[in-house]
Amino acid sequence: MKIKTYKHNWNYNLSNGVTTIKSRKKYPLSFLSFFSKKFNILSRNKEIEKDPSIIYEYFVSKKDISVQTDRANAFSNILKRYGIDFNGKTILDISGGNGVFVKQFLKFGAKSVTNTEYSKDAVNFSKKTLKINSFEYDINVDKLSSVLKNEKFDIIMLRGCIEFCEDLIPLTKELKLISHQNSIIIFSFIIPTLGAALRTQFDQYNVKVCRPAKFIEHHFSKNDFETKINSEIFLFDRNYAYQKLKWPYTPFYIYYLILALFKVHKNNYPNDFHSLDCKTGLLILNRS
Numbered sequence: 001m002k003i004k005t006y007k008h009n010w011n012y013n014l015s016n017g018v019t020t021i022k023s024r025k026k027y028p029l030s031f032l033s034f035f036s037k038k039f040n041i042l043s044r045n046k047e048i049e050k051d052p053s054i055i056y057e058y059f060v061s062k063k064d065i066s067v068q069t070d071r072a073n074a075f076s077n078i079l080k081r082y083g084i085d086f087n088g089k090t091i092l093d094i095s096g097g098n099g100v101f102v103k104q105f106l107k108f109g110a111k112s113v114t115n116t117e118y119s120k121d122a123v124n125f126s127k128k129t130l131k132i133n134s135f136e137y138d139i140n141v142d143k144l145s146s147v148l149k150n151e152k153f154d155i156i157m158l159r160g161c162i163e164f165c166e167d168l169i170p171l172t173k174e175l176k177l178i179s180h181q182n183s184i185i186i187f188s189f190i191i192p193t194l195g196a197a198l199r200t201q202f203d204q205y206n207v208k209v210c211r212p213a214k215f216i217e218h219h220f221s222k223n224d225f226e227t228k229i230n231s232e233i234f235l236f237d238r239n240y241a242y243q244k245l246k247w248p249y250t251p252f253y254i255y256y257l258i259l260a261l262f263k264v265h266k267n268n269y270p271n272d273f274h275s276l277d278c279k280t281g282l283l284i285l286n287r288s
């Protein structure tokens with residue numbers, strides 16, 4: 001089932017729910033940006049095309065530093081409720097943004113924290129300003145074990161980044177190399193829903209593959225990772241989800257929503273995809 005949005009095509013596999021996202025060759029109304037800067041969002045940004053990591057420049061802003069501090073507090077409370085103990089643990093946050101999030105875990109008792117990032121600015125910030133271990137890492141190009149010099153971690157978090165990973169197989173092999181028998185792996189990820197497709201429709205560098213929790217769980221269980229928790233979380237700062245749902249963008253939401261509704265109806269409302277929610281899945285795995 002192919003769902004079109006302003007900048008992307010979402011190809012939803014009806015048998016397993018795995019959805020691959022590809023950029024459309026042309027954005028329908030990009031010419032409008034010639035008339036007013038207000039419409040820049042409707043056209044292609046050449047700089048982002050050259051270096052997509054620049055979209056994460058906001059990671060070193062005061063606002064994101066405060067968001068990440070609050071997010072770490074909220075997330076650690078959720079994890080504690082699920083019986084995860086950080087005391088004396090070595091923690092790795094993959095694609096952890098500016099590093100503020102993982103650094104907070106030192107306050108919660110962690111022995112050491114490490115961050116990896118796709119954005120160079122974020123790596124520099126966490127190394128120079130926060131003084132924590134930080135490494136540049138592209139999930140589709142680099143090997144985690146080489147980047148992290150074969151170190152093993154007690155807790156490995158991958159929050160909001162496996163949707164950028166084109167193939168889970170090499171990532172899984174690398175996760176095995178940097179974990180030990182008692183390690184815990186924590187994923188939070190976008191579940192493929194119509195809501196997620198609509199909310200990211202103006203993002204030029206967008207997620208590449210959204211997978212339902214069941215699929216991720218099954219993949220890892222075949223690779224010696226056992227599910228401890230399979231849940232969904234609703235983080236307090238989720239109002240970003242529809243921040244562009246206002247004039248002059250409202251008509252695009254309505255237009256692409258109506259087109260999509262015909263498709264999902266025709267395909268018998270496939271599991272997950274018909275939902276307008278932008279769900280965040282939470283999976284906690286143990287090495288088995």
Ligand SMILES: C[S@@+](CC[C@H](N)C(=O)[O-])C[C@H]1O[C@@H](n2cnc3c(N)ncnc32)[C@H](O)[C@@H]1O
Pocket residue numbers: 056094095096097117118119137138139140158159160161164
């Ligand atoms: C939605 S943000 C999540 C940031 C942070 N983990 C959080 O939850 O607040 C997406 C993250 O994926 C990272 N990312 C994007 N493309 C990537 C790639 N090719 N390889 C590794 N990470 C990538 C970004 O740098 C960013 O940190």
